[in-house]
Amino acid sequence: MGEILTLPVPETLYGTYAVALAEPITDPARLAHDEVARRTEPPLRGLVLGMLDSPMLTLDQRPASQFPPLPRDLLAAYGAAPPDLAAVDAAPHLLAVSAAYRPGRPPAHEWAARTVAGAIAAALGAPVIDVFTPQILTLGHLERSLPGPDGAVRLTDWMLLPHTSGPHGFYFTTKGLARYGLPELQTDDVPSGLVEAWGRLLNGLARRVLDLWLDELPAGEQPLAVDVPEIISVGLRDIAAAQGTDEPLQREVAVRLRLDEDPEPVLTVLPAHGGPDALEAVCEALFGAPESRR
Numbered sequence: 001m002g003e004i005l006t007l008p009v010p011e012t013l014y015g016t017y018a019v020a021l022a023e024p025i026t027d028p029a030r031l032a033h034d035e036v037a038r039r040t041e042p043p044l045r046g047l048v049l050g051m052l053d054s055p056m057l058t059l060d061q062r063p064a065s066q067f068p069p070l071p072r073d074l075l076a077a078y079g080a081a082p083p084d085l086a087a088v089d090a091a092p093h094l095l096a097v098s099a100a101y102r103p104g105r106p107p108a109h110e111w112a113a114r115t116v117a118g119a120i121a122a123a124l125g126a127p128v129i130d131v132f133t134p135q136i137l138t139l140g141h142l143e144r145s146l147p148g149p150d151g152a153v154r155l156t157d158w159m160l161l162p163h164t165s166g167p168h169g170f171y172f173t174t175k176g177l178a179r180y181g182l183p184e185l186q187t188d189d190v191p192s193g194l195v196e197a198w199g200r201l202l203n204g205l206a207r208r209v210l211d212l213w214l215d216e217l218p219a220g221e222q223p224l225a226v227d228v229p230e231i232i233s234v235g236l237r238d239i240a241a242a243q244g245t246d247e248p249l250q251r252e253v254a255v256r257l258r259l260d261e262d263p264e265p266v267l268t269v270l271p272a273h274g275g276p277d278a279l280e281a282v283c284e285a286l287f288g289a290p291e292s293r294r
Contacts, residue, residue: 004227005259005267009103009217010181015110016098017117018070018129020091021061028059028095028120035119044115044147051099051112059116060096067094071134078160080136084127088136091127095120103181104217106151110158110179118142133160133175154244155207161199163190170195173266174206182213183265190279193290197283204239205255205269208232231256231272236286253286 025031029052036048051057076085097117101109114130118139121128128137137145145157159176169189177184185206190198209228216226235252254272259265271278284290 003230005230005257006225006227007183007213007259007265008225009223011102011222012100013103013107013109013179013181014098014100015107015113015179016096016131017113018067018131019095019097019117019121019124020064020088020127020129021093021095021124022087022091022126024061024093025095025120025124028061031123032059032097032116032120035123036116039119039122040115041149043149043151044111047106047108048112048115051101051108052116056101056109057097057099057112057116060098061093062096064091064094067096070129074134075129075136078133078135078162081138084136084138087127088129096131102222104219104222105214106147107180111147114142115146118146132179135160152244155210155242156203156244159203159206161202163195163199165192170198172198172202174202177206177210180210180213182210183259183267185209185267185269186262187269194279194283197287198279200239201234201253201255201283201286202269203242204236205232205234207242208234208238209257209267228257230258234286251286253282255282 033049033052036045036052040048070088072085072089075088097113099109099113101107117128122139128142130137141157145153147153158179159174161172161174163170163172169191171188172190173186174184185202187198187202209232212228213226231254233252233254236247236249240247256270256272258268258270260268271282
């Protein structure tokens, strides 16, 4: 087994959001500019207005019937409130807000597109759909997810962690790392008693992998590929950082990544050391015995 995984770097990343409109906007670009200038604090305001004034951000308003249908079942499964879902169903027009940018810091495509969509939605009282997830974002969630003056965000505001049951346990996958150009993480056959603990570990691991990735994409440069370690340590501090908090304890465990095609590239997360009950051993080493996690 090699000690390094080589991951290709996409040339361009895209962020796309839809605003469900009860009636068309006369001048979407003017409304977007005015609302972003009024509602957004610097330095994010300057980044977003710069994107608005460039070809990197587009506004496409059309009758809803001219867009591909939104995945209603997934929107409901990912927590859409019934009134928001009804408003999306009834909307005769949609405004698609799309932005493009290179991989790296900052993820301007996502920050700009989400900011513009949120500013327009707040002005009109309209629902916002994150097309990537897909998920209807409440204005509270949307505003909380945007970076503050220091550029910090909570990864958990930009990523979902769906899991489904199977014959031998639960299948986990992240839904959010692809926003940054990374393959998503996945684990299969997670015992039911470890669902909460393994979900927390994957949140922390996603933060650790994302930091490694972004550190290899310095401003102004774009390599064709990035190398990441096959064995990665993930700790309580990574889990806290993914949620925007701090953790004094430095406890960590090692996991192994395997690059698979499924059919898109995906990073399968495995214990660094195999054997019976390996997942249980990893969770106990990181979080303590099961009784102490209750």
